Amino acid sequence: MNYNWDWGIFFKSTGIGSEIYLDWFVTGLGWTIAIALVGWVIALLLGSLLGVMRTVPNRWIAGIATTYVEIFRNVPLLVQLFLWYFLVPDLLPEPLEMWFKQDLNPATSAYLSVVVCLGLFTAARVCEQVRTGIQALPQGQTAAAYAMGFRLPQIYSNVLLPQAYRIIIPPLTSEFLNIFKNSSVASLIGLMELLAQTKQTAEFSANLFEAFTLATLIYFTLNMGLMLLMRMIEHRVAVPGLIAVGGK
Amino acid sequence: MISIDNVNKWYADFQVLTNCSTEVKKGEVVVVCGPSGSGKSTLIKCVNALEPFQQGDIVVDGTSVADSKTNLPKLRSRVGMVFQHFELFPHLSITENLTIAQIKVLGRSKAEATEKGLKLLERVGLQDHAHKHPGQLSGGQQQRVAIARALAMDPVVMLFDEPTSALDPEMVNEVLDVMVQLANEGMTMMCVTHEMGFARKVADRVIFMDAGQIVEDCPKEEFFGDVSARSERAQQFLAKILQH
Numbered sequence: 001m002n003y004n005w006d007w008g009i010f011f012k013s014t015g016i017g018s019e020i021y022l023d024w025f026v027t028g029l030g031w032t033i034a035i036a037l038v039g040w041v042i043a044l045l046l047g048s049l050l051g052v053m054r055t056v057p058n059r060w061i062a063g064i065a066t067t068y069v070e071i072f073r074n075v076p077l078l079v080q081l082f083l084w085y086f087l088v089p090d091l092l093p094e095p096l097e098m099w100f101k102q103d104l105n106p107a108t109s110a111y112l113s114v115v116v117c118l119g120l121f122t123a124a125r126v127c128e129q130v131r132t133g134i135q136a137l138p139q140g141q142t143a144a145a146y147a148m149g150f151r152l153p154q155i156y157s158n159v160l161l162p163q164a165y166r167i168i169i170p171p172l173t174s175e176f177l178n179i180f181k182n183s184s185v186a187s188l189i190g191l192m193e194l195l196a197q198t199k200q201t202a203e204f205s206a207n208l209f210e211a212f213t214l215a216t217l218i219y220f221t222l223n224m225g226l227m228l229l230m231r232m233i234e235h236r237v238a239v240p241g242l243i244a245v246g247g248k
Numbered sequence: 249m250i251s252i253d254n255v256n257k258w259y260a261d262f263q264v265l266t267n268c269s270t271e272v273k274k275g276e277v278v279v280v281c282g283p284s285g286s287g288k289s290t291l292i293k294c295v296n297a298l299e300p301f302q303q304g305d306i307v308v309d310g311t312s313v314a315d316s317k318t319n320l321p322k323l324r325s326r327v328g329m330v331f332q333h334f335e336l337f338p339h340l341s342i343t344e345n346l347t348i349a350q351i352k353v354l355g356r357s358k359a360e361a362t363e364k365g366l367k368l369l370e371r372v373g374l375q376d377h378a379h380k381h382p383g384q385l386s387g388g389q390q391q392r393v394a395i396a397r398a399l400a401m402d403p404v405v406m407l408f409d410e411p412t413s414a415l416d417p418e419m420v421n422e423v424l425d426v427m428v429q430l431a432n433e434g435m436t437m438m439c440v441t442h443e444m445g446f447a448r449k450v451a452d453r454v455i456f457m458d459a460g461q462i463v464e465d466c467p468k469e470e471f472f473g474d475v476s477a478r479s480e481r482a483q484q485f486l487a488k489i490l491q492h
């Protein structure tokens with residue numbers, strides 16, 4: 001292959017203002033993190049609520065959560081994103097629609113769409129993890145808590161969820177990593193997150209391979225860092241006397 | 249203290265309890281025995297409404313379990329229950345296990361709950377283990393903590409569902425000792441157990457169940473006295489478990 005590698009490219013001017021290419025990557029990484037973290041907060045809160053709903057002894061409540069999961073897990077992520085970005089604003093009440101389409105700057109409206117989309121999509125997956133974690137606990141735990149006079153919400157918050165979360169840290173970690181990877185769909189509605197900045201760098205500079213190598217390295221480092229973080233949390237909350245986690 | 253009046257319970261078409269009636273007076277110790285699947289667990293779980301029943305009524309210290317107006321959590325908080333598999337909360341320390349319901353259900357202060365919990369822990373001989381977690385204790389120790397946890401709620405009656413049958417043989421006695429002590433102090437107790445030594449020592453009455461019915465319900469002396477006067481099923485059952 002006849003390709004002139006030039007790793008210095010990242011420090012060269014983009015020709016737009018005083019920015020160098022590296023600045024684009026930094027901005028992109030910022031967006032990627034902002035999408036993934038806010039989306040994750042939504043996913044964790046909503047997913048936990050749905051996971052609890054799927055396990056309560058009430059068919060209607062459980063049914064609502066099941067329907068949610070079926071819909072959000074089975075419609076492709078990109079379709080969901082386009083619905084949130086192109087269709088949902090049209091369904092909003094007039095003032096809200098105008099605000100979304102005209103008052104917000106384009107990056108903000110794209111950001112809102114992608115955060116809501118990823119949050120709700122990932123919530124369906126978190127829901128299933130939380131449900132599995134709760135169902136893995138012995139029935140006797142609930143019975144013992146009832147026998148002491150606890151009410152159902154107290155049983156979830158004091159007995160079931162603290163144990164369920166500990167069990168599901170590994171699968172939750174992979175959902176957390178997924179939301180970072182999935183955040184790249186934002187580039188399709190024009191939000192300049194990491195992948196979009198990489199493509200733009202490749203096009204402007206013609207240093208395609210360097211640009212994508214750097215992007216790969218950034219995604220990889222980010223993932224490793226998050227994985228280590230989750231490992232640390234897992235060890236921190238490990239219960240003494242129970243089977244040790246993480247191959248300790 | 250507990251009066252069980254003509255209780256009938258079905259799981260779909262299958263009748264688990266048939267016309268069960270009995271009475272446990274204040275300070276009385278009643279042992280419930282019978283073959284596997286005879287409905288012993290189901291019966292005592294009806295007492296604190298862990299299992300609903302379709303007919304009859306159970307009155308615990310003046311409160312009707314079947315009455316839809318009854319505040320069940322409140323009723324349950326006054327009835328201690330000890331399970332076959334201990335059911336301590338593994339993510340909480342022993343102290344937290346002993347205090348959580350006192351704090352969240354009875355509204356006691358943390359200091360008050362801790363003092364009470366530690367006093368009971370000492371009573372079951374485990375004061376040195378307060379800071380540990382359940383997974384770090386042996387089965388017998390866990391069951392003693394579970395008894396202390398139930399006692400911390402100041403129950404008017406204690407229910408036991410085979411409290412020693414998940415234990416290694418060498419740990420059975422440490423748990424039975426705590427139960428004997430409790431019985432001698434005058435606690436009202438309803439115990440599902442096959443420990444006939446325990447029944448002989450402290451029971452006032454013995455109930456024998458078979459196929460969802462209370463077949464025998466008589467004073468201990470009578471139950472163990474003249475075996476030939478017992479029902480055929482009870483004789484077969486006793487022959488099996490008294491061999492050992």
Ligand SMILES: Nc1ncnc2c1ncn2[C@@H]1O[C@H](COP(=O)(O)OP(=O)(O)OP(=O)(O)O)[C@@H](O)[C@H]1O
Pocket residue numbers: 259264282283284285286287288289290291
């Ligand atoms: N949730 C349930 N659904 C249907 N049948 C049940 C259920 N729980 C218990 N049963 C049945 O009810 C009967 C009584 O069960 P129970 O657990 O009360 O028996 P037990 O006398 O405590 O037996 P063991 O000595 O094995 O604990 C059994 O035949 C059992 O199979």
Ligand SMILES: [Mg+2]
Pocket residue numbers: 288289290409410
């Ligand atoms: Mg049983």
